[in-house]
Amino acid sequence: MEIGILYSSEKSTVEKIAHGLKRGLEEQGQKVFIFSDISSSFAGLARCRHIFIGSFITSIFKAKTPQKLRDALSRAPGIGGKRSIAFVAGSGPGARKALVALMSDMEKQGCFIIDQRAFGSEKEAYEFGRNVTLKES
Numbered sequence: 001m002e003i004g005i006l007y008s009s010e011k012s013t014v015e016k017i018a019h020g021l022k023r024g025l026e027e028q029g030q031k032v033f034i035f036s037d038i039s040s041s042f043a044g045l046a047r048c049r050h051i052f053i054g055s056f057i058t059s060i061f062k063a064k065t066p067q068k069l070r071d072a073l074s075r076a077p078g079i080g081g082k083r084s085i086a087f088v089a090g091s092g093p094g095a096r097k098a099l100v101a102l103m104s105d106m107e108k109q110g111c112f113i114i115d116q117r118a119f120g121s122e123k124e125a126y127e128f129g130r131n132v133t134l135k136e137s
Contacts, residue, residue, distance in 0.1 A: 001136060002031045004045045006076060007054035008069045009036040013089040014056050020122035021052060021087070024129020037072035046078025050134050051111065054087045055102045063097035065105045073109045080110025083134070087117045087125070 003025055007018040015036065022032045033044040045051065058064050084106055088098045095118035103113050119125040
């Protein structure tokens with residue numbers, strides 16, 4: 001199965017988590033395409049069955065999806081209707097609000113959200129990627 005990961009480039013922790021997730025998914029035998037929000041091309045993303053989209057906690061009180069990531073979501077081809085998983089780097093009180101903001105922006109692009117996660121570390125994301133069960137259809 002082909003899986004896409006699109007993540008915010010503004011924080012190195014999000015990139016590390018995205019790559020941990022990628023490693024775990026690849027250990028399952030998945031083909032994974034990974035893109036930062038500043039990628040000039042999203043080649044391969046449209047044919048992915050599942051898409052993981054990652055952000056970070058921008059504020060504890062007024063969470064929002066970073067503008068670069070929102071722009072990337074609007075430029076990314078074929079994400080509408082895809083089974084999608086939202087994730088944020090970090091935990092604590094701001095994680096839930098950051099996930100809600102991210103999922104709202106994903107839904108505006110037509111993503112079908114099936115899960116959301118807050119990862120505290122690259123290892124945690126790797127373990128999730130290694131153990132998650134994703135449906136083919």
